[in-house]
Amino acid sequence: MSTTATAATFDPAEFRKALGTFATGVTIITACAPDGTLVGLTANSFNSVSLNPPLVLWSLATNSLSLEAFRGAEYWAVHVLSADQEELSGRFARRGEDKFAGLDLDEGPGGTPLLKNCAARFVCRTASQYEGGDHLIFIGEVLSFDRDESAPLVFHGGRYAHATRRDPADSKPRSAHLAGSFGEDFLGYLLGRSHFRFFAQIRPHLADAGLSDEEFYVLSSLTLKPTLSESDLSIGLNGVLDDRSQQAVQSLVGRGLARRSPEPSGADEGAAYELTESGRQCALRLIAAAKAVESQVLERLGYNDAQVLKSLLNRLLAVIDPEGKTLWDSASGPVSEPT
Numbered sequence: 001m002s003t004t005a006t007a008a009t010f011d012p013a014e015f016r017k018a019l020g021t022f023a024t025g026v027t028i029i030t031a032c033a034p035d036g037t038l039v040g041l042t043a044n045s046f047n048s049v050s051l052n053p054p055l056v057l058w059s060l061a062t063n064s065l066s067l068e069a070f071r072g073a074e075y076w077a078v079h080v081l082s083a084d085q086e087e088l089s090g091r092f093a094r095r096g097e098d099k100f101a102g103l104d105l106d107e108g109p110g111g112t113p114l115l116k117n118c119a120a121r122f123v124c125r126t127a128s129q130y131e132g133g134d135h136l137i138f139i140g141e142v143l144s145f146d147r148d149e150s151a152p153l154v155f156h157g158g159r160y161a162h163a164t165r166r167d168p169a170d171s172k173p174r175s176a177h178l179a180g181s182f183g184e185d186f187l188g189y190l191l192g193r194s195h196f197r198f199f200a201q202i203r204p205h206l207a208d209a210g211l212s213d214e215e216f217y218v219l220s221s222l223t224l225k226p227t228l229s230e231s232d233l234s235i236g237l238n239g240v241l242d243d244r245s246q247q248a249v250q251s252l253v254g255r256g257l258a259r260r261s262p263e264p265s266g267a268d269e270g271a272a273y274e275l276t277e278s279g280r281q282c283a284l285r286l287i288a289a290a291k292a293v294e295s296q297v298l299e300r301l302g303y304n305d306a307q308v309l310k311s312l313l314n315r316l317l318a319v320i321d322p323e324g325k326t327l328w329d330s331a332s333g334p335v336s337e338p339t
């Protein structure tokens with residue numbers, strides 16, 4: 001253990017951090033106050049208590065603006081948020097605004113507002129309330145519930161997180177003689193094979209347009225800004241392409257898909273290039289085809305795991321390419337998508 005503390009000495013911030021090691025889901029609890037006001041807040045203190053009778057609990061800070069409303073409400077509803085509801089969680093964690101404005105609601109008993117598209121919902125009747133230090137603990141009898149298959153939003157260490165299924169292969173013991181050898185577990189193999197198989201699905205579209213991978217990279221980078229200098233291009237393609245980008249630019253120019261811009265680029269930035277109209281059409285068609293391939297792959301992976309994968313790849317890039325700049329950081333005036 002890196003930190004030990006006793007009740008007499010411990011620091012509240014450290015106590016919070018220690019509690020935050022317990023990963024939870026995220027819920028929004030709603031009720032209709034006796035005067036008809038709708039109240040709701042984000043809460044991760046939710047937990048199950050009993051299966052028979054069906055009971056759940058959560059606790060509310062005694063300084064909550066909704067304290068009196070929940071104290072007096074006979075019914076309340078717990079909404080377990082799905083992975084794509086982080087924004088809704090943020091909205092219900094802010095005090096003093098109309099949290100329900102513009103939301104499409106169902107109505108539960110006693111006018112309880114019910115949010116839509118959650119991972120699960122439990123409609124409850126208050127069974128007991130207990131004081132618990134600076135919180136009031138509510139125990140509710142579950143009257144009804146529904147759920148869908150969406151992945152849950154997770155809260156851990158004071159931040160939102162992703163939950164993803166573990167691959168059964170992750171827990172398989174690896175034989176000692178394989179531990180030091182090149183194999184299926186090697187990151188380079190997994191990344192390389194993923195890249196190769198993914199691009200194998202895009203390449204037929206490039207072949208139809210008579211373009212190489214390099215030419216496609218340059219062509220698609222040129223959609224990010226009206227003109228790109230040679231130095232912009234090398235930022236954009238840094239880590240994706242080596243000095244083959246110059247050859248690819250010249251080939252695009254030779255085929256009438258790009259041209260040297262009449263606008264001079266800044267000092268030391270080299271020549272500037274822009275797409276011709278046919279280059280723009282070609283780029284948009286190929287990007288749309290590449291995005292369609294991406295959608296099919298990500299749909300099979302599922303929304304949540306797709307988010308997890310992208311988040312981890314971004315973190316990997318931050319580790320192995322910490323100085324890496326991208327054109328996205330400064331891109332302005334991208335070429336619009338086809339309608």
Ligand SMILES: Cc1cc2nc3c(=O)[nH]c(=O)nc-3n(C[C@H](O)[C@H](O)[C@H](O)COP(=O)(O)O)c2cc1C
Nearest residue numbers: 041042043044045059060061064065066093094095
């Ligand atoms: C992930 C997360 C979990 C939270 N859990 C609780 C909780 O269990 N109980 C609580 O009283 N507040 C909790 N809060 C804080 C409330 O959502 C926040 O204080 C809210 O503004 C209270 O609104 P109100 O004062 O309008 O009732 C949590 C906030 C977040 C972001």
